[in-house]
Amino acid sequence: MPPRPRQRPLVANWDTLQRVFIRPEDETVRRTLLKYMEQILFGLHDFLRDHVGITQAIRLKDLAEGYGDSRIPAEPERKLAEVIQGLVEEVAPCAVNVASPYFIGHMTSAIPYFMVHLQTLVAALNQNPVKLETSKVVAVHERQVLAKLHRLVFRRSPAFYRRHIQRPASTLGCFVEDGTLANLTALWVARNRCFPRRDGFAGVEAEGWAAALTAYGVEHPVVLVSQRGHFSLRKACGVLGLGHRHILTVPVDHRQRMDLDALSRLLDRHHDSRRRSRVMALVGIAGSTETGSVDPLPELAALCAPRGIHFHVDAAWGGPTLMSDTYAPLLEGIQQADSVTIDGHKQLYMPMGCGMVFFRDPRAMDAVAYHAAYVNRPGSADLGIRSLEGSRPATSLVLGSALAIMGRRGYAVLIEHGIDTARRFAAAIARRPAFEVITAPQLNILTYRLVPSDLRGRLCSPDSSRRQAANARLNHINLQIQRLQREAGRSFVSRTTLDLPGLGDTVVLRAVIMNPMTTLEVLEDILDEQEALGQRVCRAEDPTA
Ligand SMILES: Cc1ncc(COP(=O)(O)O)c(C=O)c1O
CATH class of the missing domain: 3.90.1150.170 (Aspartate Aminotransferase, domain 1)
Structure with a gap:
């Protein structure tokens, strides 16, 4: 939308920039900053309540016509209050009110109000957990939050957590932006552990696929997932160079769960050294995207273990079911997985994006460790050493607080x-x-x-x-x-x-x-x-x- 004409034009100069970096040091400034927060917290809510249901009935094509300006304005166009008002009145009504009880079509929904406050705190602190020098206590806090969820999933002993929770060499899991990157991270680790370093070969991460296949005498590496698998798994296989055609789909039964007979046949065929074929990972789903079905996890674990196949469970959706004593048994077997994806921005009711991946073995992520001279040096406790992402927000501050506010029972x-x-x-x-x-x-x-x-x-x-x-x-x-x-x-x-x-x-x-x-x-x-x-x-x- 074009800005309204104003009497005195806005200018960007050193003095006005000082005001942008303002700190709430006196009463007037505090009141002003609070006013803006009120505009967001209440103005947005009131406007949506009075003007829209799920979204305004306007076609995307018509909306797009109002967004054709590709120039960055040479001079400032709007003040903060105007920008907020514009977002509330122009953008919000034509966005999607995912908090409406009548919005039941996707895995995005209402979030508790405290999330908005906590998210503000994350922005205000602006920590970067990639390295200790930009996060310090946030890094150890993050390890604690990850350990809590690891324990929910894998139920290892208290002694296990005492040993690994703050041990720099151990990684119980990591935060990423979303479930897609969590699944990618899991398959990245699985690939590197399937084709590790051996005599004369530095490992697939270092040397790539061609050398790995020669070193291991394999011609057909594949990943198996049910027909109901999320498409992020295909993307992961594309990114990892396996080729998404080499993610093979296992048919499902009438309950949309992986068909075990079909799976056994595929395993016999594709995990066979005589045929030079190898299954790099089997992915079970705990809450499939389309139907919410849960694969028979104990049976999948039992098929993987004797064959040494990495067993990943995509519990991006269903993972938090483990919080409920009544329904946790639906995910029985998840504790036998090698890795598990959980999305906080789904059923932990976190704001976007809070993907997480957990590994039963605290050394599994060594397979994807990277170092640099200026950060993440060998032996340091920097979280960025074993993480796909570099700079990222301190999401653990929000999730850790949410766990405290809600408790398992909540x-x-x-x-x-x-x-x-x-x-x-x-x-x-x-x-x-x-x-x-x-x-x-x-x-x-x-x-x-x-x-x-x-x-x-x-x-x-x-x-x-x-x-x-x-x-x-x-x-x-x-x-x-x-x-x-x-x-x-x-x-x-x-x-x-x-x-x-x-x-x-x-x-x-x-x-x-x-x-x-x-x-x-x-x-x-x-x-x-x-x-x-x-x-x-x-x-x-x-x-x-
Ligand atoms: C089972 C499952 N896995 C992975 C994903 C990918 O999550 P994201 O959209 O956060 O990347 C989804 C998303 O719907 C999902 O349902």
């Missing part, structure tokens, strides 16, 4: 609300004749679709082409419903396409229940809206219906 209440509400939602869907549940919730994600009565019968037809035609029509209807609901901006459910036995590609509506304000009444409202939209779509295409 998080358990949120997790249990999500899973219990998802189950009640599935029952509510099943009660409605116009809908069917496609994948029941194992955690707090479920998929379903609208099935008008005239098509329901055709889905059961013995004639497969009639069945396929009905499914194609249902795909079209559900796609339209999802799109129209999103555009109306009152509620949001996402969609995906699952390859289902007997039906093939099937468009489903996907609900992620994590907002504690999302009640069954809200969910019934969302179904009512979808049902009405379904009728509209069917009528528009067949006015006689």
Whole structure:
């Protein structure tokens, strides 16, 4: 948006810059700085409450027309108060109100208010945990926070944590920006541990793939993951030079969990020195992105251990389920993993981005250690030695505080609300004749679709082409419903396409229940809206219906 014309132009000079670097040293300044915080904390909330549901009904194409300016202004254009007001009134309404209880389509949701305060503190301190010289106590604090989550996952003995928690040579895990980088870090370690240094070969990290394959007599290194694996794993295999075609997908059973017979066959075929093939890692999922399904982790661990295969669990979504004594058993076997991804910005209700990866063996990350002459020198306790990222925010200050404020019980209440509400939602869907549940919730994600009565019968037809035609029509209807609901901006459910036995590609509506304000009444409202939209779509295409 162009700035409003002003009487006295703003200028950038040494004096005005002094004011930008202001410190709250006297009362007037303090009051002014507080005023800006109020504008963010309350102004934003009030504006969104009064003006938007999920988002304003404006098309991206129209929005984009207002954002075509590629020049940096030569002189200052706006004061801070104006900038905040602009963000509140112009940007926020057309962004997505992910905190709405009616926003149940993605893994991003409301966060507790204290996160905003803690995030401000991180910016105010502006520490850089890459090295002790820019973080000091933050580095040891971070090690403590990582140890708490490591203990939640791996349940090692108190003596283990006493030994490793602050030992510079041990790394229990690390913070990264997101789940994508956490998965990449895990597979990076797995790759380097699969092709380590040996006589005359300095290791794959140093010499690259061609030398590694020659040194180990391998022609076909692969990674195995279920059909439901997150696409970040494919990216990781691309970045690591394995090639994303060499991440092989294992079919899933009717509960969307890795099919163990199919997995055994793939392991026999691809982890065989006579065939010069090797499985670099097997990835189990604890809460798949599309369906929330959890792979049979104990069985996967049992297949990996005797073969010496790195077992990674992508618990980016489901990891925090371990906080709940009631539902932690759903993730049984995770403690046998070699590495585990957990995203704080998902079910630990952290602001973006708080990816983490943990390793059962505190020396595993030695496989990715790097040093430099000016920082991260050998023997130092700098966290940047074993970390994909360099400079990064002190996210552990927020997460450590959140763990203190919430406690395990606080998080358990949120997790249990999500899973219990998802189950009640599935029952509510099943009660409605116009809908069917496609994948029941194992955690707090479920998929379903609208099935008008005239098509329901055709889905059961013995004639497969009639069945396929009905499914194609249902795909079209559900796609339209999802799109129209999103555009109306009152509620949001996402969609995906699952390859289902007997039906093939099937468009489903996907609900992620994590907002504690999302009640069954809200969910019934969302179904009512979808049902009405379904009728509209069917009528528009067949006015006689
Ligand atoms: C199971 C799983 N793994 C990894 C990721 C990647 O996380 P991020 O989007 O934080 O990179 C996601 C994201 O949805 C996920 O659901």
